[in-house]
Amino acid sequence: HNEQGALGVIVNRPIDMTLATLFERVELPLEAEGFGGQPVYFGGPVQTDRGFVLHRPGGDWHSTLRVNDEVGLTSSRDILQAIGTTGEPREVLVSLGYAGWAAGQLEQELVDNAWLTVPADMAIVFDLPPEERLVAAMQVLGIDFAKLSEVVGHA
Numbered sequence: 001h002n003e004q005g006a007l008g009v010i011v012n013r014p015i016d017m018t019l020a021t022l023f024e025r026v027e028l029p030l031e032a033e034g035f036g037g038q039p040v041y042f043g044g045p046v047q048t049d050r051g052f053v054l055h056r057p058g059g060d061w062h063s064t065l066r067v068n069d070e071v072g073l074t075s076s077r078d079i080l081q082a083i084g085t086t087g088e089p090r091e092v093l094v095s096l097g098y099a100g101w102a103a104g105q106l107e108q109e110l111v112d113n114a115w116l117t118v119p120a121d122m123a124i125v126f127d128l129p130p131e132e133r134l135v136a137a138m139q140v141l142g143i144d145f146a147k148l149s150e151v152v153g154h155a
Helices: 019-025 077-086 105-111 122-127 130-140
Strands: 005-008 014-018 039-042 046-056 064-066 072-074 091-102
Touching (some): 005 105, 014 019, 019 077, 046 077, 046 122, 091 122, 122 130
Antiparallel strands (some): 014 039, 046 091
């Protein structure tokens, strides 16, 4: 997020692809154990052929955006090479595509109450299965997701 706009990745929508398949498609070896069966995620509708790796610890690869003190978002191939050969960083969420907002667009959506916001909780992202992440984030706000209406109105 900067004066030019904002970028985000969806963290709870796995697609029908594993890291083993992705590594095969980009012609990189996946020698490190424990990664091959991990799902690849739909990160958003923009540039769905481009990969993004949300990872902990943050690290310093060619194209890393610092999310916070412990997490980075990297879009360069060198992080995939590191994962494949050294198994580091250990905690990763690999996505294809991203969600993007023009300058001021996300801020206006927040003013319009189009989003519910919670502090970043990396335990939700890295420790829970994808189908539990939304409910866990809502619980941070004290909201029972099952009781939310899909219909918006004015009182």
